[in-house]
Amino acid sequence: MNKKVYFAGSIRGGRNDAEFYRRMIEFIKKTDTVLTEHIGDLSLSSLEHGEDHDVQIYIQDTAWLRESDLVIAECTSPSLGVGYEMAYAEKLGKPVYIFYNRKKANLSAMLAGDSYFHIFPYEDEEEVFPEIKRILEE
Amino acid sequence: MNKKVYFAGSIRGGRNDAEFYRRMIEFIKKTDTVLTEHIGDLSLSSLEHGEDHDVQIYIQDTAWLRESDLVIAECTSPSLGVGYEMAYAEKLGKPVYIFYNRKKANLSAMLAGDSYFHIFPYEDEEEVFPEIKRILEE
Numbered sequence A, B: 001m002n003k004k005v006y007f008a009g010s011i012r013g014g015r016n017d018a019e020f021y022r023r024m025i026e027f028i029k030k031t032d033t034v035l036t037e038h039i040g041d042l043s044l045s046s047l048e049h050g051e052d053h054d055v056q057i058y059i060q061d062t063a064w065l066r067e068s069d070l071v072i073a074e075c076t077s078p079s080l081g082v083g084y085e086m087a088y089a090e091k092l093g094k095p096v097y098i099f100y101n102r103k104k105a106n107l108s109a110m111l112a113g114d115s116y117f118h119i120f121p122y123e124d125e126e127e128v129f130p131e132i133k134r135i136l137e138e
Helices: A018-029 A051-067 A080-092 A125-137 B018-029 B051-067 B080-092 B125-137
Strands: A004-008 A070-074 A096-101 A118-122 B004-008 B070-074 B096-101 B118-122
Touching: A004 A018, A004 A051, A004 A080, A018 A070, A018 A125, A051 A080, A070 A080, A070 A125, A080 A096, A080 B080, A096 A125, A118 A125, B004 B018, B004 B051, B004 B080, B018 B070, B018 B125, B051 B080, B070 B080, B070 B125, B080 B096, B096 B125, B118 B125
Parallel strands: A004 A070, A070 A096, A096 A118, B004 B070, B070 B096, B096 B118
Antiparallel strands: none
């Protein structure tokens, strides 16, 4: 209970799944803490940027990765940042749980072929919530 | 001369830039070796997959990353695999050179904000080749 969760989802790679990220984050927050709540902010645009700002994001996100108890990622949308975070979390030895909609995407072989990750393909978004509940109760 | 280059580009994230990957790979091969020549294979589909196959890809690609002298990545298209490879190459201490078309994409803050990487935004594909030449001659 009250685990610190790093939630990973696409920002600049595309915001198609932002509403689903928001629902996953709200679900996790019922029992635990989400360090990266802004990933589900529907006003967050794929276009926000700025060099100094990028350095601040990098410093903050890697600090949150170190602080987290586990990582939950929604990987249906391709994203350079999420891919980077997956390898970074693996390096830190954090448990990583990856969800993707197999009707919409083939997961990258660099994630699907890496036995370190716990991977959950789904076909209906509703399948995801009981899995998250189980993960948080582990 | 005859450096071993790990070239990184999107496969399952989308093959929009595959023809440009092919041109970059052909250019590098004039003087040096590209370990990941298949990235520029125009018959390679974003749909190829299979669980055992994924494990083989993962093992092969991480072996090539370890074997490489440097990494050159084209990051205009978002890609989980390329993002993973960037963090993996950083962990190994390999020099990483990232190109992206700033008219088409905003680079992820997890790459743009990480001072480890050498980043080259471009507006015209032709700008890339003299930069690659310079990198290979370093």
